[in-house]
Amino acid sequence: MEFNLSPEQQEAVEKARTFTKQWIAPYATKYDRSGEFPLEICREAFKQGFMNPHIPDEYGGTPHRVLDHCLILEEMCTGCSGIATAIDANGLSQYPVILAGNDDQKRRFLAPMTEELMFSAYAVTEPEAGSDVSRVKTTAEKVGDDYVLNGVKWWITNGSVASWYFVLARVDDKPTGFIVPADSPGVVRGPKEINIGQHASNTVRVTLEDVKVEARNRLGEEGDGFQIAMKTFDHTRPGVASGANGISKAALNIALSYAKRRRTFDKKLISNQGISFKLAEMMTRLDAARFLTYKAAWLFDQGLDNAREAAEAKWFAADVAMQAAIECAQVLGGYGYTSEMPAEKLIRDAKIYQIYEGASEIQKMIIVGKLMRMKEVY
């Protein structure tokens, strides 16, 4: 068992940390307040090679491991999870193509993303189908060689800047995955949703009105869509967990810095046991969440089933992040409740980790589902 990072991983982490300190954290408040899409930062991230790490090297990407990606994402989310989501959201829509796409689809949709700054979006969630993905109502009717899609997709991250979408739709009641170019007639992008946190992340409604999609843009066979959509999460959940770890790390750093300098009752805040124990607990929980995350990522990289570990990591890291953000605000006292200090943003940003890419309750269902197939737990 090896806990050290390799020199290459260490170098990648240092590079991501520098990028975060220079390009993400200083602009976190600005984009949080304006709600603008951080295009300039994405441009710089693309230039420095932080975007599209999932794309295989034969399509212009770089050799990629989920663990490396988790390490980098944790750093970026320490700066601002909203901006980091804007940078990283391509991965969620790219992975279904990596997983189930044929060579032609990969060349047409993945390869161009390594050549210029482009975005794509994972359009699965619907107003009445979030955690229960199998309820999606969007239809895909076969007309000649093409499919005609109709439906409403909601909370689509990067939805208004995407060049194409991964869409889950029903073909004769069989969930099927499609790649839908954003410029297809009938694709209507809604306004940006005003969420409580991650304001830099672009989340919109995408309406599909008689959108014609060529059969060559169907991913896998008819009826494969649900499997593709679910399998994607085994890959992306460790990444989401590492995003939550980034928030925990930011919360801990801010609380620690404040507690070491703020004076109360003629001594430093950290000298009060009630405060110092909070910091100790935050650190321990962060480490525990990291180890779960790294293991889930490592299992995926080894080609092993990581569904349970990914669910554990995502659920636990999300709860740890939420708790860390709240404790950070508590350590900062009244200042933790003002918008001029970073703690309140962390609380708003952390909440979504307990909800998106499968709510915490869904993660527990996955874990129990795996347990039910076990005779003994080792």
Added chain:
Amino acid sequence: MIGDIRKATAKIAERFKRRYYGRTFRCPVCHLELALVDVNGNRLMVCPVCGVVLDVEEVYGHTVPVVLDVEIHRPQPKTRIHPLATHIPIGLYPFAVLGAGLLAIASILGPAIPGLAPLVIRAPILADATLVLLVLSVGFSVVTFVSGLRDWYRRYRRRPYAQIRLKIVFSVIFLVLGGLAIALHASGAAFSATTGLVDLGSPLAIALAAAELGVLCAGMVVIATLGHVGGTLVFGR
């Protein structure tokens, strides 16, 4: 429309700030925007508005200001010359710009619209009034500048603040622009000394009048910024 103008102005101001102030953060008490470069070697700074003593540290790229103390008894200027004097240039200068603008409009429209003749005849009076307004506003800006410097020495103890640096630089720019505008106007080369109007037959006169108007407009932007920045130092955000 107004929203777009505000957005565009905010974008320009943001770029300007990023370039000349560098990284900024807000005082957690009065919300005044402060520049990170103004924090001294001990990581300390005193907010010029509310007087809180801040210990400012960058943590993972986030700025975390911690309030350590408050300066309750702050040196107050014995005579409030600066806040009084500052209103004179700010109040008079726009009228000088308006005067020059009206003279330029009268020069163009006067020959074309005979009905304007009674007003055009009085153009020399307006030209003289414009000059007086300019001299008064630029003259009093010298008083404002000197009294402002004195206040910086006393009230702010010569501490570096981005706002005060900006005010000093902009004051000098305003003095230069104002001096230039006075010279152009008083020379009678742009707006004729006898008619008070621009001689449209002379390309040099047109060029000089355009230059004067340009200088006056630039001065307007500078003085408006000075007033705005000065206001934030008194009232906070």
